[in-house]
Amino acid sequence: MSKPGEPGWVPALVALDIDGTLLIPDLENGFSSEVVTDAVTEAVLAAARSGAHVVLASGRAPLSMAGVADRLGLTDLVREVRSDRLHVVASNGSVVVRYAPLEMVHEVTFDASAAVRTVLEHVPGAAVAVEEHGVGYRVNRLFPPGELDGEMIICDIDEMIAGPVSRVIIRDPDSTSEDFVNLAKQLGLHGTNYFIGWTAWLDLAPEGVSKASGLEWVCRELGIDAADVLAIGDGRNDIEMLTWAGRGVAMGQGPQVVRDAADHVTAPVDEDGAAVELRRWFR
Template sequence: MDIDGTLLKWVDGQTEDYETITPEVYDAVHRALDAGAHVVLASGRSPHGMTSIADLLDIPREEADQLWVVASNGAVVFRYPPMEVVHEETFDAAPAVAAVLEHHPHALVAVEEREVGGYRVNRVFPDGELSGEQIITHVDDIVGDPVSRVIIRDPQATADDFLELAAKLGLHGTDYVVGWTAWLDLSPVGVSKASGLQHVVDKIGLRAADVLAIGDGRNDIEMLRWAGRGVAMGQAVDEVKEAADDVTATVHDEGAAVEMSRWFPQDS
């Protein structure tokens, strides 16, 4: 399952209070666990931004194996708790970042700094958009070494601006995802939530056909196509819905819980 917009409701001016799991979602997750299903969180968030969601869901449960988590849009796969990175993909992001900054010279750039549970940034991001500490760093140093993911954000632009720019540039050597706003995630070619989840199912002896995936963003498209059953949240944009096998209710109407309850119903 995706996190933001799937398990958590998007709100304006995000705060820590935003990270709230509703009883409907919590109960549906635990009914799936009771039935013997594996629950895997898959997000564009960096690893340190995902462990708190696992804690809110109370997973893994006592005596259970470590949780599998797919972070950074598939570039990082880790077990929790404690956090143990078991797979990571990196790439040289400098050329792509330079190409984007030519067109958006005032854009914000961020790369995860796992050791401090935050990010190296060229300038501070708007409140609530990044979790953890933000360490001001020159762009050349931010992308001077191979990285698993780069975030580029321009509060003065739109998502359509970034979609047009990414298509025009081609961004050779990388894959990219544009978010709801002018938010661009750059990752290694071939890396997505689907590739991260493939690593997980290979390890636990399952197949993509065994997977129910639920998500709402453009970074969920590959995952929804890959899974045996891919379900888009009701508020997703059309291209996400078109990639899915089905569409559930919106996040405000507990769409993730609605879909899980089809397969893991409440006792009558």
Template sequence: MDEGWRPKLVVLDIDGTLLQWIEGSGQTLEEISPAVREAVHRAMDAGAHVVLASGRSMHGMTRVIDLLGLHRGERLWGVASNGAVVFRYPPAEVVFEETFDASEAVREVLAEHPTALVAVEERGIGYRVTGEFPIGELSGEMTVTTVDELVGEPVSRVIIRDPSATPEDFVALGRRLGLHGTDYVVGWTAWMDLSPIGVSKASGLARVAADLGVGAHDALAIGDGRNDLEMLRWVARGVAMGQAIDEVRAVADDVTATVEQDGVAVELARWF
């Protein structure tokens, strides 16, 4: 980065970055600290574009945008479903969506984890699921159906969750199976997101940046999970949260404070 560089695009993950994890669960508190909110608004006041990029569905992201108070009379960009969906808000409008055939990959995973739960987003409503997910892990209404019905047509993302397994189990499973025809990312719990090949937060952000007239060289991104790896590599300055796993910290240009210590505010204060 050149001397005097300052980000024109600020990209923020949500869970574990803007929102604190609830200890011992795969859920986050739907609260943003005053320090983080003020820091984000300072960046906007300085003319930076602020974009949220998450593994969440679009409707799971809009309320966080509301919590931050980001919309000031203009429509914002968001990257949802780990890059498979790019949207504007408010009102919520899908601008781009990438879909794929997930049926083979899902069957491969279920062959080794037959009791795992499967979910596919039902936009604007909630999720179609094969069984009840742990409370608070999915937003919106849940409609129980069969695996065949869930993956019988192209989808933008599939969630596979096995409460009886560990994240390490799923990491090893993904490496072992290869999961041809899909990309995948494992979360903090035994949670696997399946997505189209080549789709990530970085690919979604590239579309947004092009529309905004900025590039990766103008961008700062902050995240904490495996689904942030491509994003942190893509931007000029990728920053890992203090509690991020070693795999994420290793690709980052720097490490900020933890989410409990308002790491986003600490990093943004360097620039705004």
């Protein structure tokens, strides 16, 4: 039997990050375009047509990811090929949904109150958001346009973190991603996982939860081994996924720490790197 990445190996499941992997990021404004190139779309659909399970795995909320799946044509294709629904790993692994229709099938929550208050002591002007599944986000102040999908419901911080949550976003337009990397290291943030985006964007998740843990849950449901998974991503929140999968592939524009964690580095997102990798295994 071929080992992952060797000739003859065929991924049974393809895990795909969205922003910076399928969608080209707008680094100046801090969010992705909502357009996927024809080359990437065709490569993703070819993988699904071949019989592989294609799973979107992102820090985005389920509602936003469902929209991306629709734009790819993946929702309809999976329904046609498998008479089934997509698995989607959302919120950096805290939430797994089936789509369409949107149905939560797995969620991990935690008490984020101490971590949020600790961060706000150091970044008092930050915007904070907690997911309101299927609706949007509860926020202490409005986020920059285009960064959150769905409705933004203004709430008091204490109200937002009074009960268990699956994910908290902390965003400071006046800081950089490196500022947040250094802050997270300094604070330790015990009892949580944290993920840094390409802007000053900090995701707090339950300890031990990542895209890898969400994908592992999906693989157990489908009877697939991690060795048969191809994962592609570009961000720090993809590192666990890339090291867990049988073949982990980093996008060429990803930070060095992400590329170092991968088995292979493909072309950057603006050169259709995801399509380059998918074409190795699916024609």
